[in-house]
Amino acid sequence: MLALFGYSMVAVFMILIMTKRMSALLALIIVPIVFALIGGFYTGIGDMMLEGIAQVAPTGVMLVFAILYFGIMIDAGLFEPIVNMILRIVKGDPLKIALGTVALASLVALDGDGTTTFIITVTAMLPLYKKLKMNLYMLATLALLSIGVMNMTPWGGPTARVISSLQLTTEEVFLPLVPVMAAGLGFAFLVAWYFGIKERKRIGIHQIDVPNANEINLSEVQVAATVDNEGELAALKRPKLIWINAGLTIGLLIALIVGLLPLPVLFMLGFAIATMINYPNLAEQKERITAHAGNVLAVVALVFASGIFTGIMNGTEMVDAMATALVQVIPEQLGSQLPLITAITSMPFTYFMANDPYYYGIIPIIGETAASYNIPMAEIARASVLGQPVHVLSPLYAAGYLLVGMLGIDYGQNQRYALKWVVASSLVMIIAAILFGVISL
Numbered sequence: 001m002l003a004l005f006g007y008s009m010v011a012v013f014m015i016l017i018m019t020k021r022m023s024a025l026l027a028l029i030i031v032p033i034v035f036a037l038i039g040g041f042y043t044g045i046g047d048m049m050l051e052g053i054a055q056v057a058p059t060g061v062m063l064v065f066a067i068l069y070f071g072i073m074i075d076a077g078l079f080e081p082i083v084n085m086i087l088r089i090v091k092g093d094p095l096k097i098a099l100g101t102v103a104l105a106s107l108v109a110l111d112g113d114g115t116t117t118f119i120i121t122v123t124a125m126l127p128l129y130k131k132l133k134m135n136l137y138m139l140a141t142l143a144l145l146s147i148g149v150m151n152m153t154p155w156g157g158p159t160a161r162v163i164s165s166l167q168l169t170t171e172e173v174f175l176p177l178v179p180v181m182a183a184g185l186g187f188a189f190l191v192a193w194y195f196g197i198k199e200r201k202r203i204g205i206h207q208i209d210v211p212n213a214n215e216i217n218l219s220e221v222q223v224a225a226t227v228d229n230e231g232e233l234a235a236l237k238r239p240k241l242i243w244i245n246a247g248l249t250i251g252l253l254i255a256l257i258v259g260l261l262p263l264p265v266l267f268m269l270g271f272a273i274a275t276m277i278n279y280p281n282l283a284e285q286k287e288r289i290t291a292h293a294g295n296v297l298a299v300v301a302l303v304f305a306s307g308i309f310t311g312i313m314n315g316t317e318m319v320d321a322m323a324t325a326l327v328q329v330i331p332e333q334l335g336s337q338l339p340l341i342t343a344i345t346s347m348p349f350t351y352f353m354a355n356d357p358y359y360y361g362i363i364p365i366i367g368e369t370a371a372s373y374n375i376p377m378a379e380i381a382r383a384s385v386l387g388q389p390v391h392v393l394s395p396l397y398a399a400g401y402l403l404v405g406m407l408g409i410d411y412g413q414n415q416r417y418a419l420k421w422v423v424a425s426s427l428v429m430i431i432a433a434i435l436f437g438v439i440s441l
Contacts, residue, residue: 003325006318052311065267092206095196109150114399148389149184183432346387
């Protein structure tokens with residue numbers, strides 16, 4: 001009964017945001033509270049919500065200072081040479097722009113972090129999409145498809161979790177997945193080709209000259225400066241500091257990858273250093289922070305609202321009941337097909353719940369069950385990460401709010417647009433995993 005209640009809550013949430021009857025921010029707060037009260041969970045509901053908020057607090061802090069850091073770098077003009085270089089290559093061809101989106105997002109996503117992937121990809125590509133009036137939901141979908149595959153790297157999170165929870169090695173789990181990930185990226189490029197051809201037919205190929213600093217300006221991106229005067233925009237640029245800013249950004253990304261310090265701390269330090277270097281004047285510092293405050297609030301509010309959603313799901317034990325119910329519906333005669341079943345169910349599992357409860361709570365149970373059928377746990381581990389393209393569209397995936405916030409698109413509409421493509425991406429990788437013998441039938 002509790003499992004049915006949980007699935008109903010998720011369904012109502014999705015219907016409300018996808019039909020635009022309620023914003024994602026309000027639905028994340030109101031829907032779980034209403035369902036908790038209907039379910040009789042009157043006592044402790046406040047503690048559940050606070051616990052959920054505490055769990056997402058580090059992510060919220062990280063996003064605050066990540067947006068501010070990259071906003072400062074955009075204001076200073078760090079990424080404009082990248083945009084100009086991309087424009088020289090893709091010019092006004094929507095097909096090349098779409099393919100370039102996947103190439104850039106996949107490269108940046110090597111660090112396994114969705115936040116930096118979305119910030120840098122949107123920063124570089126959004127001016128091109130806007131100039132040609134291309135569909136911004138295509139940009140969002142291509143970025144999601146890229147990070148959905150690259151999130152499977154050992155340092156990306158899910159793979160590290162399943163390796164530790166099942167006490168396996170990186171060689172056992174990740175290395176066999178490399179050709180599967182290649183198939184996933186191949187699918188992302190195929191979707192980009194389809195989108196590009198579609199947009200080429202709609203808007204044609206434009207002849208665009210390589211821009212100067214004022215023609216295509218990264219201040220068009222929502223995380224950048226909100227000023228109208230071109231002279232003011234030019235005054236924000238720090239061309240003499242471009243190599244210092246590039247070195248600081250590269251150093252920050254390296255520190256993220258090696259885990260030198262926790263992510264929130266790294267971005268806080270990076271923001272402080274970047275602001276002092278580029279805008280040492282106190283009035284300028286206040287002005288830059290104010291310019292980005294609206295975008296910070298829009299994204300972080302959604303993150304903390306998602307904390308209420310997950311807090312109530314965990315506190316009422318709905319998420320446990322949902323997982324148990326899904327495992328119990330597997331007929332015993334299909335036990336030998338557990339790797340395939342795990343791969344398929346990883347899509348709804350990682351959509352409805354965060355990675356931690358799935359990889360530390362559900363996968364060990366499936367792994368032990370598989371062992372009774374003489375199925376290697378490594379196969380279960382590999383199968384469990386194949387649903388990551390769907391996970392990055394989950395309302396529990398914090399970086400997704402950053403993506404739609406930067407693009408200025410509707411969250412529910414983005415769900416409708418991207419869902420079939422991320423599901424198809426997972427299915428392609430599942431088929432590839434079977435063909436390559438990564439999981440057995």
